[in-house]
Each structure stands twice: as C-alpha cells, then as structure tokens.
Amino acid sequence: MASKLHQLRSKAVQASEFIAKHGSTYYKELLEKNKQYIVQPPTIETCQDLSKKLFYTRLSSIPGRYESFWKELDGVKHIWRNRQDxxxxxxxxxxxxxxxxxxxxxxxxxxxxxxxxxxxxx
Missing domain, CATH: 1.20.5 (Single alpha-helices involved in coiled-coils or other helix-helix interfaces)
Structure with a gap:
C-alpha cells in the first residue's frame, strides 16, 4: 500500500511539473486559437451583456421550437393513423x-x- 501511495505521489509531482512548464503555453495557444470568440473588452459588463443576449436569443427561439414540436407530433399522428402499413x-x-x-x-x-x-x- 505504501508503494502505491509513493507511486501516486510521484505521478502527481510529475503532472504538476508538466503543468507548471507547459500550462501557460497551452493557455496562450488556446486563447490564440479561439480569439475570434473573445469579445473585447473582457469585462464583467461585457459578460453580463452577453448573458442577457443569450437569454433573450433563447427566449426568441421558443416559437420556432413550438412549431417544430407540433410538426413532429403531426408526424407521429400520421404514423399512428397508418400503423397497419x-x-x-x-x-x-x-x-x-x-x-x-x-x-x-x-x-x-x-x-x-x-x-x-x-x-x-x-
């Protein structure tokens, strides 16, 4: 049991060393690769504005989802009417x-x- 604990501890040390060396590089590469999704300036106000936009965009999509639901239900009714086929x-x-x-x-x-x-x- 003690040897497994020692192995686990050494692997944790190796992982933390790897993250310490390469973590900031990975973070910078990730941000650079996805910079088209970053809104400038990255402030709390911008985040709150985006949150409101997301909420109201989702809210505005309800009528389209409602229509899709009824189309699917009509399809199920059609299949049920023609169930002998x-x-x-x-x-x-x-x-x-x-x-x-x-x-x-x-x-x-x-x-x-x-x-x-x-x-x-x-």
Missing part, C-alpha cells in the same frame, strides 16, 4: 427504443436511491 422492423425499433427509455428510468431510480435495489438500507 408499418413494417416489423419499424415496430421492433420503436419497441427497443421504448425499452431503452424504461431501462434508463429504472437505472435513474436505482441511482437516486443510492444504488440500492429495494430502497432500504440493509
């Missing part, structure tokens, strides 16, 4: 998708209970 492959894919959603829901419940299967701590 569906192929076995389409039905099996839909069933597998529903099963996957159910499985993820069950896994989410198990994780939410702290990885217990009965909900009670033994």
């Amino acid at each position: 569906l192929k076995v492959e389409d039905v099996s894919i839909a069933a597998l998708f529903g099963l996957e959603l159910y499985a993820w829901s069950c896994v989410g419940e198990i994780v939410g209970r702290g990885f217990t299967f009965t909900g009670y701590y033994v």
Whole structure:
C-alpha cells in the first residue's frame, strides 16, 4: 500500500511539473486559437451583456421550437393513423427504443436511491 501511495505521489509531482512548464503555453495557444470568440473588452459588463443576449436569443427561439414540436407530433399522428402499413422492423425499433427509455428510468431510480435495489438500507 505504501508503494502505491509513493507511486501516486510521484505521478502527481510529475503532472504538476508538466503543468507548471507547459500550462501557460497551452493557455496562450488556446486563447490564440479561439480569439475570434473573445469579445473585447473582457469585462464583467461585457459578460453580463452577453448573458442577457443569450437569454433573450433563447427566449426568441421558443416559437420556432413550438412549431417544430407540433410538426413532429403531426408526424407521429400520421404514423399512428397508418400503423397497419408499418413494417416489423419499424415496430421492433420503436419497441427497443421504448425499452431503452424504461431501462434508463429504472437505472435513474436505482441511482437516486443510492444504488440500492429495494430502497432500504440493509
């Protein structure tokens, strides 16, 4: 156990030395490569302005999303009306998708209970 701790400590030292040597270079390269996304001057006011722009831009996209939702729902209604024309492959894919959603829901419940299967701590 002590040898593993020593190995872990030496790897941490190596990593911190690497970051100390190359971290600022990486930071500068990253900023230089993505400078088209940086708004000047980089102040708190600019950040707050951008935050408001993002919020209201997302808010303005709601009508388009609303329309897309109803188009998707109309497509599902059309498929449901013509369900006798569906192929076995389409039905099996839909069933597998529903099963996957159910499985993820069950896994989410198990994780939410702290990885217990009965909900009670033994």
